Amino acid sequence: MQIRREIRVTGIVQGVGFRPYVFRLATERGLAGHISNTPAGVTIEIQGPQDFVEEFTSRLPMEAPPLARIMGLAIQELPNNGDTEFRIVSSHMGEPVRALISPDVATCDECLGELFDPSDRRYLYPFINCTNCGPRFTIVRDIPYDRPRTSMAVFAMCEECRAEYEDPRDRRFHAEPIACWNCGPQLELWDFQGRKMECADPVAEAVLRLHKGEVVAVKGLGGFHLAVDATNSNAVELLRERKRRAQKPFAVMVPDIRTAEIFCDVGALAKEALTSRQCPIVLVPKKFGIAIAGSVAPGQHDLGLFLPYTPVHHLLFAGGKFQGLVMTSGNLSEEPIAIDNREAATRLSGIAGSYLVHNREILLRSDDSVVKPVAGRLRQFRRSRGYVPAPLELHKEVASILAVGGELKNTICLTRGRNAFLSQHIGDLENVESFGFFLEAVEHLQRILEIQPGTIAHDLHPGYLSTKWALSQTAARLVGVQHHHAHIASCMAENGLEGAVIGFAMDGTGYGTDGAVWGGEVLVATYANFERAGHLEYVPLPGGAAAIREPSRMAVSYLAHTFGKEFLGLGIPFTNKLAIGKAETLVRMMERRINSPLTSSCGRLFDGIAAVIGLRETVEYEAQAAMELESAALAAPQDSEAYPFSLVRDGRCWQIGVRPLFEAIVHDLVKGTSGETISLRFHNGLVEIFARVADRIREESSLHRVCLSGGTFQNSYLLSCLVRRLEADGFEVFTQSAVPAGDGGLSLGQALIASSERGK
Numbered sequence: 064m065q066i067r068r069e070i071r072v073t074g075i076v077q078g079v080g081f082r083p084y085v086f087r088l089a090t091e092r093g094l095a096g097h098i099s100n101t102p103a104g105v106t107i108e109i110q111g112p113q114d115f116v117e118e119f120t121s122r123l124p125m126e127a128p129p130l131a132r133i134m135g136l137a138i139q140e141l142p143n144n145g146d147t148e149f150r151i152v153s154s155h156m157g158e159p160v161r162a163l164i165s166p167d168v169a170t171c172d173e174c175l176g177e178l179f180d181p182s183d184r185r186y187l188y189p190f191i192n193c194t195n196c197g198p199r200f201t202i203v204r205d206i207p208y209d210r211p212r213t214s215m216a217v218f219a220m221c222e223e224c225r226a227e228y229e230d231p232r233d234r235r236f237h238a239e240p241i242a243c244w245n246c247g248p249q250l251e252l253w254d255f256q257g258r259k260m261e262c263a264d265p266v267a268e269a270v271l272r273l274h275k276g277e278v279v280a281v282k283g284l285g286g287f288h289l290a291v292d293a294t295n296s297n298a299v300e301l302l303r304e305r306k307r308r309a310q311k312p313f314a315v316m317v318p319d320i321r322t323a324e325i326f327c328d329v330g331a332l333a334k335e336a337l338t339s340r341q342c343p344i345v346l347v348p349k350k351f352g353i354a355i356a357g358s359v360a361p362g363q364h365d366l367g368l369f370l371p372y373t374p375v376h377h378l379l380f381a382g383g384k385f386q387g388l389v390m391t392s393g394n395l396s397e398e399p400i401a402i403d404n405r406e407a408a409t410r411l412s413g414i415a416g417s418y419l420v421h422n423r424e425i426l427l428r429s430d431d432s433v434v435k436p437v438a439g440r441l442r443q444f445r446r447s448r449g450y451v452p453a454p455l456e457l458h459k460e461v462a463s464i465l466a467v468g469g470e471l472k473n474t475i476c477l478t479r480g481r482n483a484f485l486s487q488h489i490g491d492l493e494n495v496e497s498f499g500f501f502l503e504a505v506e507h508l509q510r511i512l513e514i515q516p517g518t519i520a521h522d523l524h525p526g527y528l529s530t531k532w533a534l535s536q537t538a539a540r541l542v543g544v545q546h547h548h549a550h551i552a553s554c555m556a557e558n559g560l561e562g563a564v565i566g567f568a569m570d571g572t573g574y575g576t577d578g579a580v581w582g583g584e585v586l587v588a589t590y591a592n593f594e595r596a597g598h599l600e601y602v603p604l605p606g607g608a609a610a611i612r613e614p615s616r617m618a619v620s621y622l623a624h625t626f627g628k629e630f631l632g633l634g635i636p637f638t639n640k641l642a643i644g645k646a647e648t649l650v651r652m653m654e655r656r657i658n659s660p661l662t663s664s665c666g667r668l669f670d671g672i673a674a675v676i677g678l679r680e681t682v683e684y685e686a687q688a689a690m691e692l693e694s695a696a697l698a699a700p701q702d703s704e705a706y707p708f709s710l711v712r713d714g715r716c717w718q719i720g721v722r723p724l725f726e727a728i729v730h731d732l733v734k735g736t737s738g739e740t741i742s743l744r745f746h747n748g749l750v751e752i753f754a755r756v757a758d759r760i761r762e763e764s765s766l767h768r769v770c771l772s773g774g775t776f777q778n779s780y781l782l783s784c785l786v787r788r789l790e791a792d793g794f795e796v797f798t799q800s801a802v803p804a805g806d807g808g809l810s811l812g813q814a815l816i817a818s819s820e821r822g823k
């Protein structure tokens with residue numbers, strides 16, 4: 064019996080080779096009908112013998128192409144008609160847009176094979192791609208996703224490319240960025256003043272220059288990288304000096320997984336991530352005595368590695384000249400990554416000696432993603448290229464909401480139905496350039512996702528640019544969300560939790576409901592509400608922001624808090640070295656409460672300890688002291704001793720006191736205990752006290768689910784030990800992995816809180 068049915072497919076099914084896949088599936092069995100892209104996804108009508116149509120329907124989701132993500136299938140029976148063959152028909156417009164755009168994808172193996180095949184017509188072509196790989200999100204201007212609405216629109220396809228593009232049997236059928244030597248984008252090499260250089264082979268010339276130790280700006284998928292030979296310490300120093308970035312670790316692109324394994328201990332999870340089509344930077348423990356210059360990641364236990372993910376990267380490594388290339392965002396510290404050729408030549412002037420550019424426009428910047436395997440799972444530290452704009456699936460329907468995130472490591476989040484779209488990493492919203500990128504991202508994501516949010520969620524901090532922007536949006540309903548509540552809600556949302564949980568939100572800075580600087584918070588939280596159930600005790604932050612840049616100020620604050628003014632006579636190296644005048648000024652500031660807000664920050668506690676043990680007095684980048692303190696703990700000989708904290712009840716709240724901690728640290732310092740061991744005992748102490756607090760709150764509330772979030776939980780030693788400990792104590796523990804535990808994950812939590820009862 065002949066039957067005909069309509070199948071509507073939603074999800075990521077455009078630009079991923081889905082139509083040719085369906086075409087093959089249908090023609091294999093001689094079925095008739097058609098498929099077309101719709102704004103919602105694709106619609107298939109299929110007709111033929113009932114057995115074959117049933118088989119088609121069940122195979123459809125099972126054998127879908129690698130980049131496709133089917134999120135819904137709606138089936139409807141139709142009357143037969145006179146169709147005798149299967150056709151791919153052109154897109155029709157008009158329905159509300161629901162189709163999802165694929166993230167950018169690393170060059171696939173088949174394209175790589177062709178890239179280095181002298182007989183292939185795309186031999187060494189730097190922009191080779193197909194329906195299984197290549198740029199997507201970063202070249203999309205609008206939807207539905209097809210060539211006229213991408214930055215490939217300006218390149219007219221040559222006859223050969225067009226034939227492949229139109230042939231459903233070809234791997235490049237409707238590969239929107241399809242291109243070749245004859246018709247596609249081309250590379251150029253520019254000199255340090257941004258003038259085009261005459262050279263037959265821009266890649267070969269760039270390789271030569273990199274090999275000589277030059278800084279070369281390389282236009283990639285989501286923006287410019289600044290590249291230098293990672294084994295050449297002079298070149299790395301030169302880049303640091305010019306980029307005004309003395310210490311922050313650089314990521315290193317290595318030619319292949321084998322080289323990654325020479326430099327670092329690459330476990331199974333890390334290997335999977337390194338070779339995935341998202342191709343993120345993966346933080347892995349570095350080995351001793353490797354060829355990578357020590358100045359690439361000074362003071363760090365880990366090295367950030369990634370593999371080539373565009374044809375240009377593969378070509379740079381093809382001659383075998385490099386074991387590793389530093390590839391860092393093309394910007395001055397903390398500005399957004401440059402994407403436009405002219406913009407790059409201006410903004411990177413004085414940094415880059417030359418520019419390897421091309422004429423395919425990047426429409427939206429997207430930094431490299433950063434992940435790390437911790438406690439058996441890959442954790443997102445920076446979720447960006449390769450992952451965005453694929454949605455996170457929520458456990459429930461939510462309204463259309465825009466959440467604008469915090470200040471540092473900003474991301475925004477848009478929700479619709481059961482999808483949450485987290486933006487790419489926008490960065491620190493402290494300067495005009497980043498704020499411009501923020502506005503671009505808000506506008507672009509709303510457009511390509513066709514979401515008009517009725518509600519905007521924002522942080523409570525009145526000074527954040529994201530908050531100020533939200534408050535200026537008069538048409539929307541506004542919901543202010545406390546920073547640490549958002550962290551816990553983000554963790555709950557990622558894990559699909561409802562009801563109340565015990566939440567540990569540990570980080571550097573967040574605006575508290577009492578006006579203090581929070582950051583060591585234990586909450587009892589639902590999406591709608593939270594209660595502060597415990598926190599690290601308040602100490603002054605002498606000089607406000609200056610105390611964040613100078614951990615030595617925090618050390619003075621904690622020591623004065625613990626020992627009073629006598630701390631200057633403790634006789635430990637930190638106080639012996641301390642300029643008496645400066646110390647006395649700080650103490651006076653704190654006593655008189657001049658520019659010394661109170662803080663319960665866990666990040667500042669790490670800072671203070673790093674300074675007291677002589678590890679670091681000033682920092683160059685966020686969380687530097689904390690990361691180095693973790694690295695120190697990992698370098699320590701095994702030791703199960705845990706420093707004590709006090710725990711006292713203050714009204715409805717548990718106060719975690721740090722005096723016993725600093726007494727123990729000073730005691731160890733006087734004995735000559737190493738900084739590594741002290742760091743380890745501090746980490747162990749945190750695990751103990753957090754477990755104790757969780758236990759007390761369980762007794763009072765009978766809650767047994769614990770959520771861990773906030774940037775402090777990017778500390779792998781702390782996270783692994785605490786999870787193990789809480790689970791051993793009978794808690795159900797939830798952490799973040801697909802969404803960053805740091806401030807990059809805040810916007811998701813804000814959105815879920817705004818969609819809750821309180822938000823209405």
Ligand SMILES: [Zn+2]
Nearest residue numbers: 171174193196
């Ligand atoms: Zn490919």
Ligand SMILES: [Zn+2]
Nearest residue numbers: 221224243246
């Ligand atoms: Zn062509």
